[in-house]
Amino acid sequence: MPDTLTSSSSWFAAAEALQPETIALRRAIHEEPEIGLDTPKTLAKVKAALAGLPLRLKEGRSCTGMVAILEGARPGRTVLLRGDMDALPMPEDTSLDFRSKIQGAMHACGHDAHTSMLVSAAKILCARRDQIAGRILFMFQPGEEGYHGARFMLEDGLLDDPAPDACFALHITPNAPPGVVSAKAGTMMASADKFGITVTGKGGHASMPHLATDPMPVACEIVTALNAFVTRRIDAFDPAIVTVAQINAGTTDNVIAENVRIKGTIRAVSEQTRKAVHEGIKRVAQNIARAHLCEADVEIEPGFPVTVNDRPAVTMAGVAIRNELGQGAWRLQNTPVMGAEDFSYVLQRFPGAMMFIGVCPEGEDFRAACPCHSNKMMLNEAAMAHGVAVHCAIAEHFLANGLPA
Numbered sequence: 449m450p451d452t453l454t455s456s457s458s459w460f461a462a463a464e465a466l467q468p469e470t471i472a473l474r475r476a477i478h479e480e481p482e483i484g485l486d487t488p489k490t491l492a493k494v495k496a497a498l499a500g501l502p503l504r505l506k507e508g509r510s511c512t513g514m515v516a517i518l519e520g521a522r523p524g525r526t527v528l529l530r531g532d533m534d535a536l537p538m539p540e541d542t543s544l545d546f547r548s549k550i551q552g553a554m555h556a557c558g559h560d561a562h563t564s565m566l567v568s569a570a571k572i573l574c575a576r577r578d579q580i581a582g583r584i585l586f587m588f589q590p591g592e593e594g595y596h597g598a599r600f601m602l603e604d605g606l607l608d609d610p611a612p613d614a615c616f617a618l619h620i621t622p623n624a625p626p627g628v629v630s631a632k633a634g635t636m637m638a639s640a641d642k643f644g645i646t647v648t649g650k651g652g653h654a655s656m657p658h659l660a661t662d663p664m665p666v667a668c669e670i671v672t673a674l675n676a677f678v679t680r681r682i683d684a685f686d687p688a689i690v691t692v693a694q695i696n697a698g699t700t701d702n703v704i705a706e707n708v709r710i711k712g713t714i715r716a717v718s719e720q721t722r723k724a725v726h727e728g729i730k731r732v733a734q735n736i737a738r739a740h741l742c743e744a745d746v747e748i749e750p751g752f753p754v755t756v757n758d759r760p761a762v763t764m765a766g767v768a769i770r771n772e773l774g775q776g777a778w779r780l781q782n783t784p785v786m787g788a789e790d791f792s793y794v795l796q797r798f799p800g801a802m803m804f805i806g807v808c809p810e811g812e813d814f815r816a817a818c819p820c821h822s823n824k825m826m827l828n829e830a831a832m833a834h835g836v837a838v839h840c841a842i843a844e845h846f847l848a849n850g851l852p853a
């Protein structure tokens with residue numbers, strides 16, 4: 449290993465020295481993306497990269513999640529750092545040499561970079577084990593993109609014994625300047641639930657609607673009423689989004705269908721509003737249907753909960769990042785992001801913070817760069833050194849000081 453890994457120089461210098469390895473691992477993961485809870489090839493790459501380090505590895509039964517544990521030279525607090533490993537089911541349309549070689553799969557959310565940054569942080573922190581009082585858990589997680597990987601890892605007990613005292617995760621975004629980290633205290637990201645409503649009437653001849661019970665106008669009324677419900681019943685300062693994204697019914701022009709199916713998404717930024725929306729959708733749909741002698745069957749499929757950052761953890765991360773990378777490297781966000789994250793499950797159990805790190809490609813305007821989940825998403829690999837340094841600085845700062853009061 450290069451000398452800088454064990455010297456007392458900054459975490460960033462150590463991360464810069466490791467850049468060739470960080471980039472190589474990120475590219476190897478990028479060209480062989482895996483989707484969902486089963487990411488064995490990615491996990492094998494992680495294990496190979498960590499081989500020989502003083503880490504204890506813990507794996508679960510439900511998925512390919514792994515926690516690598518570094519015991520410092522002296523006892524102390526326990527901090528968790530997370531990197532997610534899964535890709536998205538979509539084609540890649542970049543011209544990169546290392547673009548996806550797997551048809552229909554792409555690392556369009558930057559989880560390849562998250563995994564590689566966490567591996568490099570583990571290498572650097574292992575090299576400074578003698579100076580560490582406490583313990584660091586490196587959480588390598590599959591199935592972030594809607595598969596509840598973090599929840600499965602919690603259910604498998606991978607975050608028990610030792611349990612973390614604080615947890616931190618970094619997510620890249622091409623829509624911020626390279627190396628700039630941002631977060632906010634409290635709600636950081638929204639919850640994301642799916643809903644489906646089946647309105648059932650009685651089929652019949654389209655010329656004689658009074659002999660049938662037509663669910664079509666009833667479904668339309670429900671869609672309109674859901675919009676009224678959200679604007680009239682939900683606090684504008686604790687907002688929710690209900691979007692009807694799909695309506696299916698009917699087979700031809702002269703038949704009244706028996707059913708109409710409605711599907712959509714629910715986003716909220718507090719668990720209280722999320723619950724109110726679940727109840728409201730049922731109440732509105734069922735009562736409107738009843739008024740017209742139809743029935744409405746409402747199904748809600750819970751997705752990720754609201755991601756809530758702990759205020760002291762955000763304050764601490766800000767201090768650690770500014771000390772390490774300068775004032776300009778940290779920005780407090782004013783508003784949450786309406787996307788969702790399954791690190792929310794971890795933050796329901798333990799205090800911590802989910803943060804974004806800018807990776808806008810060189811020469812591009814970060815406001816216009818292809819975002820996460822774009823088939824053309826690209827990231828600035830130079831900013832991965834910042835991400836590695838951020839992981840290390842946060843771990844060091846938390847183990848030394850804990851969370852501020």
Ligand SMILES: [Zn+2]
Pocket residue numbers: 557593820821
């Ligand atoms: Zn994503």
Ligand SMILES: [Zn+2]
Pocket residue numbers: 557558559592619
């Ligand atoms: Zn992501």
